[in-house]
Amino acid sequence: MLVDGIYLGSWCLLIAVTEDLQVLAWQWCSTESAAAWTALLARIPAPVVVCDGGSGFASAAGACWPDTKIQRCMFRVPMNVRRHLTLRPRTHGGRDLLELSRALSRVVDAGTASPGSWGCRPGGSNTGSSRSNAPPMGGASGGPTTGSGKRGCY
Numbered sequence: 001m002l003v004d005g006i007y008l009g010s011w012c013l014l015i016a017v018t019e020d021l022q023v024l025a026w027q028w029c030s031t032e033s034a035a036a037w038t039a040l041l042a043r044i045p046a047p048v049v050v051c052d053g054g055s056g057f058a059s060a061a062g063a064c065w066p067d068t069k070i071q072r073c074m075f076r077v078p079m080n081v082r083r084h085l086t087l088r089p090r091t092h093g094g095r096d097l098l099e100l101s102r103a104l105s106r107v108v109d110a111g112t113a114s115p116g117s118w119g120c121r122p123g124g125s126n127t128g129s130s131r132s133n134a135p136p137m138g139g140a141s142g143g144p145t146t147g148s149g150k151r152g153c154y
Contacts, residue, residue, distance in 0.1 A: 001047040003040075005032040005054055014040045034059040041065065052076050078105055 001024060003016045014036055016024040025043045029036035037060030046065035051057050052073045061070055081101035085094045 001044070001049050003049060003051045003057065005029075012036070016040060016044055032056050034063075037061070038063055074105065077101055 001016055001018060003014070006013045006015065010030070012029050012032055014027040014029060014032065016026070018024060025040055027036060027040035029039075032054045034056040037056045041060050041064040046068040048069045048071065049061065049065075050071045050073055053076075058070070061068060078101045081097060085098050087098075089095045089098055
């Protein structure tokens with residue numbers, strides 16, 4: 001089941017559809033609130049849900065379907081990362097996050113989902129400590145360093 005909220009003028013239409021795009025239920029509301037989502041979800045038996053993580057949905061799903069599995073829409077992850085980082089991030093950390101979001105779209109099974117297969121790169125800024133005393137573009141070493149002198153995120 002796929003769920004989403006679509007704004008039409010000042011109203012929001014919450015809709016739940018099957019994988020074949022058959023409408024299961026819909027609900028008019030003013031915003032994507034927990035109460036509006038609850039009104040929609042209460043009419044549908046608990047499925048596996050794919051959603052965009054919009055406001056109110058997690059609370060409503062937990063109340064209506066405490067044991068259901070919820071999958072975030074993977075299309076929106078790279079879109080949100082690009083919105084915040086742009087396509088040409090200026091920092092090493094930003095470039096690594098963009099690379100990770102692109103790698104995430106290539107995950108197809110448990111083997112390609114392990115962090116060692118797509119997330120860690122020796123010498124990259126995604127290794128080592130997550131904090132640094134170095135200035136943002138890392139002084140003489142040419143890149144970010146941790147307080148111990150190792151290259152890493154900051």
